[in-house]
Amino acid sequence: MAQTPSGSGTDTTTLAAGARGARRRARSVDPIPWWLVAIVVVVALYFMLPTLFVIPMSFSSASTFQFPPKGLSLQLYVNFFTDPVWLRSLGNSFLVAILAALLATVVGTAAALGLHSLTGRWARLARTLLMVSIVTPGIVLAVAIYITFLQWRLVGTPLGYVLAHAAIGVPFVLVSVTTALGGFDPKLLRASASLGATPLRTFLRVTMPLIGRGIVTGAIFAFVTSFDEVVIALFLRSPLFQTLPVQMYNSVTVEIDPTIAASSSLVVVAVTAVFLIPQLVGGRKRTRRS
C-alpha cells in the first residue's frame, strides 16, 4: 500500500496548502462583532470551568478535596501510578476503548458504505435502527444490556464491555463516514474497477484515502465514548474487571479518595490529545477539492 510520491510531489503539496491558506484568509475578511466574541468566551468558559478546577486540584498536597489547593505536590499522581487498582482500571479502559472503537469503526464504516448506495424505505429504517442508541437514555440501554448479557454470561467480561461500548460507538462512526461520503464521487469506484482493481483494492486505494478523515473522526468519537462511559460499565463491572470511570466512581462514593483528581486530569489530557491527533495529522494532508 505504500504510495510512492515522486520528487516534485512535495512541491505541489506545499503549493496547494499555500493556495488553501490564501483562500482561508480571503474568506475571513468580514469583521466579527464584539458580542459574538463575548458569547464564544462565555460558552467556552462554561465548558472548560470544571477542567480548570480539577487540574489544579490534582497537584494539591492535601489528602482531602480542597479548592484552591493547599501546597503543590505530585502526591496524587504518585498514588495513581503506584496503586495497582487504579493502574489496572486504566489499562482496562484503554483495552476496552481501543477494541470497542475498532469494532465500531469497522461496523459503522461498512454500514455507512452500504447505506450510501441504497435508497428507499428499508435503507432509512436500517439507518434509524443503527442510530437508536444515541437517543436512548443511557440507563435504559444499560439495563437492557445487563439483562441480555446475564443470559449470555458476558457480565464482567472484557468481551461484554467491548460489545456494549462498540454498539454505542457505531452511530458516531456512521454519521461521520456518511458525511465524508457526501463529497465522494461514486464514479470513482467504476473507474477503479475498469482499471482492474478488485472491490477490496478499490476500497483500500480509493475509498479509504478519500473518506479517511471521516473514518478517523468516527473512530475517535467511538474511543472517547467508550473511554468515559460509566452507566453501562457500572452494570457490567465485576471485582475482577472494571474500567477507570467505574473506579473513579468507587473512589468518590466508597473511599473519598482525592486520587480521582489526578485520574480526572489524566482522562482530560488523554481525550484532548486524541481529539487533537487528526488536527495535527490532517493539517499537512491535502483534502479533496472538486
Add this chain to the structure above:
Amino acid sequence: MSQATSRSTLAAPAGDAGTARSGTRIRLTGVTKDYGGAIPAVDGVSLTIEPGEFMTLLGPSGSGKTTTLNLIAGFETLTAGSIAFDDADVGSLPPHRRNLGMLFQNYALFPHLTVAQNVAYPLRERRVPKAEIARRVRDVLDLVQLPGRDGDYPSQLSGGQQQRVALARAIVFDPNALLLDEPLGALDRNLRSTLQAEIHRIHREVGSTFVFVTHDQEEAMNLSDRIALFHNGRIEQVGTPEALYEAPETLFTARFLGDSNVFPVDAAATGSVAWEDRVWPVLPGSVSPRVAAGAPAALVVRPEHVRLAGSPDAVPSGASSVVASVRDVEYMGSYRTALLALGAAGLPGKARLEASDARLAPGDAVVAWWEAERQRMVAA
C-alpha cells in the same frame, strides 16, 4: 498489494497482449436489460464491433446506449443475451476482470493521486515492475501531449487536461477496448473539437477497439467508423456515418442525423409517390428496405439538396417540385438557410441557400425542387 486475485486481471478473456494491440472483437447477441419499466432499457440488441473499429452508440437520452455501454463494461448485469470478447463469453465477469479502459464525462480522476499516480494506477494493479511503470507513464503522457505535469493533482488541471489524463490512464495498460461515455460532454465547444481530434489521432495510433457513447450527432459523424443508432432500447440502424446520413432506413434515423424535409406519404404505389396534388417519381434504389406496402412512410430530402426557383418554368424537367413560401432566412456563418412553408398545407421545410439566392426575403413565393435521386423513401 495483498490479493492474489488482482493478478488474474492480466489474464483477461481476450487473451494475450498481441490481440489487445490490434483490438478486440466485441459481440453482443440479443443483449437485454430490463429494470421492470414499461419497456426494457435495452431490448434484444445484437451488434458486432470489429477489432480496431471506432463504433459510436448514438441516440437520445433514455435510448439505451449508456446502459449498453455499462453492460459491456460489466457495471450492469444482463437480463438476457450474451456478450463476448473475441470468442470468450464475458457476461458473468466482474468489471475489474474485463480489461477495458473507460473514459467518463466527469473524468473520474482520483483526486488524492497525482497525474503520474493516476496513470500508474492500472499498471500497479497489474503488478508491472516499477521501472516499466515509469517508462509507460512517461510514454503515454507524451502520447496525450501532457508531458511534465506528472506531479500535479487533478484539481490543478483544466477540464481538457484532466480528460487527457483520464485518456492516458485508460489506454496505458493496453486494454481490450476503450469505452468512452460521453467524454466530451463537460467541455466547451472549442476544447471539444480539439479533444475530438485528439481522440481520433489516438485511436489511429493505438489501433484498439473504441466504443463511444454520445447523443451528439456531429461528434458521432466526425469520429466513427460506424454508428449504431439507438431508439427505445433497440438499434434503429447500424452503418457508416455516410450510410446513415445518405441512406437512412427510417424516419427516426433521417431526423436524428442532420436536417430533413419530411413529406408523409403513402408507400402503396411503386414508381411514383403522391403528396397533396403533386406526383413525384421514385427510383428503386432510393427506397429503404424497411418501407412496407401499406405502412406509413415518408419522403425525405436533405436541405442541401433542395433548390429554390422563382417560377415553375425555372425548374429543370424531370425534377420533383413543390410550391413553397419563404418564412425566414437564417444566417449560419458560412451559408444561409431558408425556412420554408411547403405546399398548400405549409409543411415546415428547409433549404440551404446558394449565393444566387441572395435576394430572397421572408414572404417570397418560390418553387422548391430536387433531383429524384436525392430523395429517400423511409419507414415512418
